[in-house]
Every structure is written in structure tokens, then in C-alpha cells.
Amino acid sequence: MQPSASNTAVKIVLPNILGYERIAMACSAYFAQLNGLPPDRIEDLKTIVAEATTNAMEHGNGGRAEARVSIWFESTPEAIRVTVKDEGNGFQNTFPDPDIERIMDDRETPVGFGLFLIRNLADHFAYRQLPEGGHRIEMRIAMQP
Amino acid sequence: MQPSASNTAVKIVLPNILGYERIAMACSAYFAQLNGLPPDRIEDLKTIVAEATTNAMEHGNGGRAEARVSIWFESTPEAIRVTVKDEGNGFQNTFPDPDIERIMDDRETPVGFGLFLIRNLADHFAYRQLPEGGHRIEMRIAMQP
Amino acid sequence: MAMQQHTNEIHLEAQGAVTILDIRGDITAFSESALGDAYRKASEQGAGKLLLKIEKEAYINSGGIAVLIQILAQTRRKDQRVAITGISEHFKKIFNMVGITKFADVFESTELAVQALT
Amino acid sequence: MAMQQHTNEIHLEAQGAVTILDIRGDITAFSESALGDAYRKASEQGAGKLLLKIEKEAYINSGGIAVLIQILAQTRRKDQRVAITGISEHFKKIFNMVGITKFADVFESTELAVQALT
Ligand SMILES: Nc1ncnc2c1ncn2[C@@H]1O[C@H](COP(=O)(O)OP(=O)(O)O)[C@@H](O)[C@H]1O
Ligand SMILES: Nc1ncnc2c1ncn2[C@@H]1O[C@H](COP(=O)(O)OP(=O)(O)O)[C@@H](O)[C@H]1O
Numbered sequence: 001m002q003p004s005a006s007n008t009a010v011k012i013v014l015p016n017i018l019g020y021e022r023i024a025m026a027c028s029a030y031f032a033q034l035n036g037l038p039p040d041r042i043e044d045l046k047t048i049v050a051e052a053t054t055n056a057m058e059h060g061n062g063g064r065a066e067a068r069v070s071i072w073f074e075s076t077p078e079a080i081r082v083t084v085k086d087e088g089n090g091f092q093n094t095f096p097d098p099d100i101e102r103i104m105d106d107r108e109t110p111v112g113f114g115l116f117l118i119r120n121l122a123d124h125f126a127y128r129q130l131p132e133g134g135h136r137i138e139m140r141i142a143m144q145p
Numbered sequence: 146m147q148p149s150a151s152n153t154a155v156k157i158v159l160p161n162i163l164g165y166e167r168i169a170m171a172c173s174a175y176f177a178q179l180n181g182l183p184p185d186r187i188e189d190l191k192t193i194v195a196e197a198t199t200n201a202m203e204h205g206n207g208g209r210a211e212a213r214v215s216i217w218f219e220s221t222p223e224a225i226r227v228t229v230k231d232e233g234n235g236f237q238n239t240f241p242d243p244d245i246e247r248i249m250d251d252r253e254t255p256v257g258f259g260l261f262l263i264r265n266l267a268d269h270f271a272y273r274q275l276p277e278g279g280h281r282i283e284m285r286i287a288m289q290p
Numbered sequence: 291m292a293m294q295q296h297t298n299e300i301h302l303e304a305q306g307a308v309t310i311l312d313i314r315g316d317i318t319a320f321s322e323s324a325l326g327d328a329y330r331k332a333s334e335q336g337a338g339k340l341l342l343k344i345e346k347e348a349y350i351n352s353g354g355i356a357v358l359i360q361i362l363a364q365t366r367r368k369d370q371r372v373a374i375t376g377i378s379e380h381f382k383k384i385f386n387m388v389g390i391t392k393f394a395d396v397f398e399s400t401e402l403a404v405q406a407l408t
Numbered sequence: 409m410a411m412q413q414h415t416n417e418i419h420l421e422a423q424g425a426v427t428i429l430d431i432r433g434d435i436t437a438f439s440e441s442a443l444g445d446a447y448r449k450a451s452e453q454g455a456g457k458l459l460l461k462i463e464k465e466a467y468i469n470s471g472g473i474a475v476l477i478q479i480l481a482q483t484r485r486k487d488q489r490v491a492i493t494g495i496s497e498h499f500k501k502i503f504n505m506v507g508i509t510k511f512a513d514v515f516e517s518t519e520l521a522v523q524a525l526t
């Protein structure tokens with residue numbers, strides 16, 4: 001079952017072009033506003049949507065021009081839920097939080113901030129490999145803080 | 146062939162909820178900006194997208210909650226193209242431009258401004274009934290005035 | 291961006307002989323009752339000169355245009371003068387296309403509108 | 409909304425002992441060369457105190473955060489002082505989460521930042 005089963009879900013399909021995450025951000029902002037998410041949480045939502053979308057383009061789809069990123073927005077009384085699907089094979093590793101002190105000392109490269117932001121701004125997130133192929137990440141921003 | 150065949154097309158599927166045209170407007174604005182449409186033409190684009198989308202919800206889908214509106218955004222060197230598809234039977238009549246003088250005199254009801262705006266702001270538009278069911282309107286805003 | 295609300299907040303304000311309808315929010319078919327109510331109230335108070343002040347960011351659609359025209363039709367019957375301010379260049383163009391500007395002048399600011407109406 | 413551009417316009421400006429990097433546009437991985445160039449230029453001119461002025465509407469993503477941290481790492485090696493201004497409440501929160509604020513204070517305005525650095 002696709003996440004779009006609900007009567008109020010919005011779906012968007014993006015080409016694999018960096019920068020187009022801005023379209024997903026705008027969609028998410030209006031969708032969330034229409035469904036009553038407070039402004040500061042809308043900012044959180046935009047950021048995690050941007051990060052999950054660019055990850056899907058770069059890591060999931062490996063930058064392939066013909067690949068697509070599909071995004072579903074759903075609203076429940078508890079949360080705004082966003083699902084970002086790519087055509088890749090998912091995570092090959094776990095990724096610890098970046099350590100800015102170590103990065104400043106040149107002992108660590110400055111990567112991993114995308115997942116860091118998702119981990120810290122989303123109230124819930126989970127990813128999984130899909131049996132039909134592709135990978136998706138589901139994230140939620142709660143209506144109540 | 147769906148209009149989304151191009152590698153840079155964006156597709157969005159909306160539930161049949163008045164107000165959700167705002168999501169389509171935001172999508173269209175960012176899509177157009179990413180593809181270099183000038184700001185004043187982006188405003189034209191947003192307006193025709195809003196009108197075609199609400200028409201699809203109200204007239205095409207007849208307000209049915211389970212119906213969907215699908216919208217494709219495409220960019221060519223000449224124009225931004227938007228296609229709005231509903232699940233209805235299309236136009237049953239032709240509609241002349243509303244005549245504001247007659248409306249002011251109560252000799253005509255104030256309807257028909259949606260198509261009027263599309264007719265006057267789009268550089269091209271065409272609608273057709275689809276063999277597989279549903280109806281779609283295709284509209285273009287030229288890159289050059 | 292007062293997007294979620296399907297209604298408007300409208301404040302009536304007198305500036306000399308001009309009654310300003312300060313309209314917050316989008317102008318759509320959903321604006322009909324709020325705008326109609328505010329207009330009736332102003333008219334009952336004897337307003338002969340009206341200024342519709344619309345937010346620059348307001349989303350105005352064809353349904354909202356129909357609502358505005360219905361208000362304008364009433365003002366004509368009542369011999370009231372009407373002006374509009376606040377709208378963006380885009381909606382100035384559209385109000386012109388539709389013919390609204392034949393019945394209500396559009397001004398750059400509240401001050402200029404009040405001046406012209408007075 | 410300078411969205412289409414994948415690069416930044418950066419103006420260097422001296423205010424007393426402080427060199428302001430006035431950064432227009434989004435802060436993403438694409439900002440690396442423009443920001444690196446501006447930083448190098450400022451450093452070559454002997455700047456010891458830097459203020460990164462970011463647009464309030466700027467879109468800052470994880471790639472941009474990495475670019476900023478790399479600049480901060482260089483300033484630490486060169487013993488320069490750095491402050492940041494212009495960002496929204498949302499990005500203040502994020503800069504705090506990430507730890508950027510351990511190495512650069514964030515100020516409400518250019519004036520307050522220049523004062524604090526001086
Ligand atoms: N959609 C995805 N599919 C596969 N791997 C992913 C996906 N998203 C993230 N990753 C993996 O997680 C790592 C960390 O991602 P992120 O925190 O965004 O940092 P960065 O993009 O800087 O590497 C990526 O390098 C990649 O290996
Ligand atoms: N997608 C559509 N499917 C079927 N009929 C449509 C569609 N869009 C518009 N129409 C018809 O065109 C008429 C004029 O539409 P419009 O100009 O938007 O004005 P209004 O919505 O005020 O009627 C509608 O009343 C309807 O009969």
C-alpha cells in the first residue's frame with residue numbers, strides 16, 4: 001500500500017535535479033499550513049524535507065538523471081507525515097552524529113549533517129528498503145510540541 | 146503518453162480539497178523560478194494554475210472527495226507548460242467572456258472569470274477529453290513576452 | 291500568509307469622509323459573507339465613500355473577483371464611491387483586464403486613495 | 409528569493425576592525441567556492457575579525473553547514489574571530505544544534521555584532 005491512500009494526501013514526483021528540493025519544501029510548507037502546523041514546526045518540516053529529498057537524489061538515486069524522487073505528504077490529528085522514496089538500495093552503514101570539535105581539528109570530514117538534522121528535528125523517522133525495489137524514509141513532525 | 150515523460154517534469158497529485166490549489170501555486174512558482182521564468186510571468190502562472198486547479202476540483206471532479214487532480218509542470222526553452230487533469234467529462238458548453246457592465250446591471254451572473262483569466266494570461270491553452278477517461282487542460286506561459 | 295483561514299478579518303475605519311474596509315486574508319468565494327457583512331455595516335453607518343484595502347500578499351481568485359464585483363454593483367446602486375488599495379501589480383493588471391477599474395480606481399496607498407476620494 | 413542561482417554574491421566591507429562578508433543567496437554545497445574565495449580575500453587583506461552576514465530568507469542546507477564549518481576551521485587555525493548575523497530563528501536553532509555557535513556567536517544585527525567583535 002502506498003502512503004497516498006488517504007483522502008487528503010498530496011503526492012509529488014520530482015526529477016533528480018539538485019535545487020528541485022525547493023519545490024518539495026514549498027509544497028510541504030503549504031500543506032502543513034493548510035493542516036494547522038505551527039510556523040516554527042513548518043520550518044523544521046521544510047528542513048527535513050529538503051535533506052531527505054537531496055539525499056534521495058544524491059545517495060539513493062546516485063544522481064542518475066532518469067531516476068525520480070516521490071514524496072507523500074499526509075496529515076493526521078497528531079502529525080504531519082512525509083515519506084520520501086528513491087530508486088536506490090538504502091543505507092549501507094549506520095552514521096554517527098558528526099562531531100564538530102573533531103571536524104574543526106581536521107580529524108573528521110564535515111559530512112553527515114543531513115541525517116543529523118532529520119534525527120534532531122523530526123519527532124519520528126524510519127527508513128526501509130522496499131520489496132518492490134527502492135528505498136523510503138518516513139518522517140513525522142508532531143502537531144503538538 | 147503522459148506529459149511527465151520529460152526528464153525535468155514535476156508531477157503533483159492533489160486531493161479534491163479547495164484551498165489545496167495553494168500547494169500547486171507554490172510548486173508552479175518554484176518550478177518556474179528554477180527554470181528562469183521572469184517574476185511577473187510567475188504571477189500569471191500562479192493565477193492560471195490556481196484557476197485550472199479549482200475548476201478541476203469543482204467542475205471536473207464535481208467536488209467528489211475521492212477524486213484527484215494531477216498536475217504536470219514542464220519546462221522548454223520556449224515556455225513553462227502546465228497540464229491539469231481531472232476525472233470529469235470536460236466542458237459541456239463554450240463560455241463567453243463575462244461582461245462586467247451587464248453583471249453590474251444585474252443582467253448577468255458573475256461567473257466565468259476563471260476561464261477568462263486563463264484565456265487572457267496564458268500564451269496558449271487547450272483542453273481535451275482523454276480516451277482513458279478524465280479531462281485535461283494544457284496551458285503555457287512563454288519565457289519571452 | 292493567512293492561508294489556512296477560509297474567512298477574512300475586516301476592520302472598519304473612518305478617515306474623514308472615507309470609510310476604510312481593511313481586509314485581512316485572501317479574497318475568494320469564501321470571502322462573500324465577511325465582505326458582504328462589512329459592506330452592509332459600513333452602508334448602514336451611512337458611508338458614501340469606501341476604500342477597500344486589500345493585503346499585498348492576498349491570494350485573489352476568480353471567486354473573489356466575483357465577490358468584489360457584486361459589492362461594486364451594490365455601491366453603484368447606492369451611489370457610493372469606491373476605491374481600492376493595497377493590491378500587487380499583478381492584481382492591478384487583472385482588475386484592469388476584468389474591468390473592475392472601470393468602477394473603482396486603484397491607488398498606491400491609503401493616503402492617495404483618501405485624498406482622491408475626498 | 410535568489411533560488412535559481414547556484415552561486416553567491418559576496419561583498420566585502422570593512423567596519424572599523426571588522427570585515428563583513430555580506431553573503432547574498434542560499435548557503436549550500438554550491439557556496440563552497442564563492443565563500444572560500446571571499447574568505448581568502450578577506451584573510452589576505454589581514455582581516456582578524458570577520459562577520460558573516462547571511463540573508464534572513466536564505467535556504468541553508470546540510471551542505472552549506474559543512475561549508476560554513478570548513479570556513480570556521482580555517483579561522484580557528486588563523487586565530488581570527490568570527491561572528492554571524494542575519495539568520496532566522498530557525499537557523500539559529502540549527503546552528504546551535506550542530507555546534508556552530510561554539511565557534512561563532514550569532515547576533516541580532518550587524519551593529520551588535522560589530523560592537524561585540526570590537
Ligand atoms: N536515501 C539514501 N539512500 C542511501 N543512502 C543514504 C540515503 N540518505 C543518506 N544516505 C547515506 O547516509 C549518509 C549520510 O547522509 P547525510 O547525513 O545526508 O550526509 P552527507 O550527504 O553529507 O553524506 C550518506 O553519505 C549516505 O551514505
Ligand atoms: N475542468 C473542467 N471540467 C468541466 N467543466 C469545466 C472545467 N473547468 C471549467 N468548466 C466549465 O466552465 C465554466 C466556467 O468556468 P470558470 O470560468 O472557472 O467560472 P466559474 O467557476 O465561475 O463557473 C464552469 O462553470 C464549468 O461549466
